Amino acid sequence: MLDTLTPHRHRLRRWLAAALAAACVTGGLTAFSTVSANAAEADEVTATQVDDPNLQYYGRWAADGDWRTMGWAGSYVESGFTGSSIGVHLRGTIDMYYSIDGAPEQWLRAVSGDVSIATGLSGGDHTVRIGFREKAGSYNGDPAFGGFIVASGSATTEIERPEGFIEFIGDSITVGQPNGDRPFTAYPWLVAEELGAGHAQVAQGGACLVSQDCYGMMDWFRRSSTWVDSDDWDFSTYQATAVVINLGTNDIGHGVSTEQFYENYIVMLERVREAYPDAQIFAMGVFRNRYVAETQSAVQVRNDAGDANVHFVDTAGWVDPATDTHDNVHPTDAGHEKIAGLLTPVLQEYL
Template sequence: MHSSSSWWGNRLRWIAAALGAILVATVLPGLAPTASAAVIPGTWYAISNQHSGLVVGIEGRSTANGARAQLLNRTDATNEQFRFVDAGGGYFRIEARHSGQVLDVHAKSTANGADIVQWPSNGGTNQQWQVNEQADGSYEIVNRNSGKALDNWEGATTAGSRVSQYTRSGSAVQRWRLIPIGAAQAGDGSVTDSNLQYYGRWATDGFWRTMGWAGGYVEAAFTGSTIGVRLRNTIDVYYSVDGAPEQWRRNVSGDVTLASGLSTGTHTVRIGFRERAGSYTGDPAFGGFVLASGGATTSIARPANFIEFVGDSITVGQPNGDRPFTAYPYLVGESLGAGHTQVAQGGACLVSTSDGCYGMMDWFRRSSAWVSRDDWNFSTYQATAVVINLGTNDVGHGVSTVDFNRNYVVMLERVRQAYPNAHIFAMGVFRNRYVTETRNAVQTRVTAGDTRVHFVDTTGWVDPATDTHDNVHPTDAGHRKIANRLIPIIDQYI
């Protein structure tokens, strides 16, 4: 059922489309059907939406016929790279690099809102597109069969949203930047700047991006003599400029300068937040980078691998004051040159219990620990490895060994559904709880044919007397020991 606000939004859009059609015929020369000669056949492009800053990509990196095109955060992965192949008559086929298939209006539809999918090239006019350059350097992309424009459906700003066709309107939702892969493009540092790279689970909140769970961060390359960050309310923010050791700005808000007096040339910056948890209610909201006058962002490489760590307070790094960057997940990711994040919460269990324990088998599917539904879109990014460290807390909430084993199998199945190609590592917890059940759950999945699931025996990794604060939570030195054991295990597979 559609809400009334959605209904009115769609009605207004129909009105706008009708007005747009009138403008096409009268005062918008940019909508004239003249294909641009500025597109270079053979060049691979990211197709970036002017309204959202997101790019066109094929869902889940699928190579299947009919896989949907979506709006995604730019990573320059091959499912986000397209080239324009001359189809004759001033039209192009738009070919996806990862699959060799072309963008296609589903079922040759001429309806507003029809999905854009990939399909093997067959010469159909629903696979042919006119590319019209606009005065501002953006492009309108029009389907030959329907005469309608490639469109960001409903003006979305969230990764995973639909790409459709719609009556030509001349609006920003139908304007696209064609960015040659590898070419440096100047950006403004705003949250929708396609040069920014987000790691972990970030949600759109108006003009802000909020960090869900722990260990999320944002990176950018930039020019200019200063760099700052825009914050909404009070938070502890850590940062690194040009790869220097991470530092803190504690209890800050507003526009915060991180570095000044920088030399001429290109620099890098990373920022992240202390996680919102327990009595700490800081606001982990990112409003973009603050650049010097004349400064700009430029593209920054994103690692080929991404590791997601799922767990409880040990995975968060609590109670250590410099978490997350002293915790074993962060150390492992950095050592392997991989992107990384921690989907973890202090006190979490594997199994959701009647007395209120966060069951990560369920909460794993959410954008943060403070939402009430399964809202995370796993097409936002794909992990190449997932490390699970759960079972320390379930004993205190009455979870039986039978229930733990059964639900661990479910957890592994859900992770596989979310990340079809990832290697999954199930760690035996350091307190030696449910280790047999964890191992057996892994074997169940292997027997079912999932050969990318691995049990990690952590026996002897942590000495409670010397490596923990309280017989449970590792010290910084304890985290380094764990990381040193885990790094070579994961390195075998990614």
């Protein structure tokens, strides 16, 4: 299928010169700022297109002409590639994280345009993963991906996609806010990585279950992002093997009664089942002990209706607000590690 693509080429003397010079200085992996494609005059590199079949997208990415836009936290793109360098084509300014050959994620802050990620790599095959800080609140970065950039004579290559995919639905706790290295220090990321599964965090700070003057995820999880106004997500894009729901922390602040919560949680579970017919669904009791009985009862309703693959996760005692959170609500990085350590075996039993 690769020969059906029409890769566009940029002449990027400055990009390559800066990359090679830095590689000589460091002797290895190097991160770079952006350069202008218009400034280059020699040495060809190849930019892949966003529909390159060797690119693997995880989470919700919306088509936007020559771009793919990340709609929710924790989505990412992976590919294999050959050659000693790799870059990425971005549209507007964004905080981007990356990993080369499975190394720990690193940040490139406030970058745009054609960005060099790494140079001086050994010959042979490599892998790359990139993702963005979520567009939310006062942060208006442009999470638009335009393809990877490889050296002349190199190419993207096929990368294996895990059989499992876990979608986490929630609020700021699921995003990993306010921790600076989210999403990759948040419990959803840690759990899925430990289980060897693909993953995404369909989550928004301040979100609720119920749409009552709030981002009600019973409705919003059917959308590609928080800035669209219709249920536009096509669930055939990927099928989750597991869905983990952590909702109920914020509804109380919007006057949602226990009966409302219970009734709407049943609807939420029905909608998730409709979207992902074969998924294991896990409904977590929230760490602040709100609506826990209602959550468990909603799960029981689905079980009684014949859906044995819906499970209640009792999180009582998992989080000590005094030692595991910043503010009695949001877990620290260490708190997320603790949660991940407790949640992973729960999911592992069924996956």
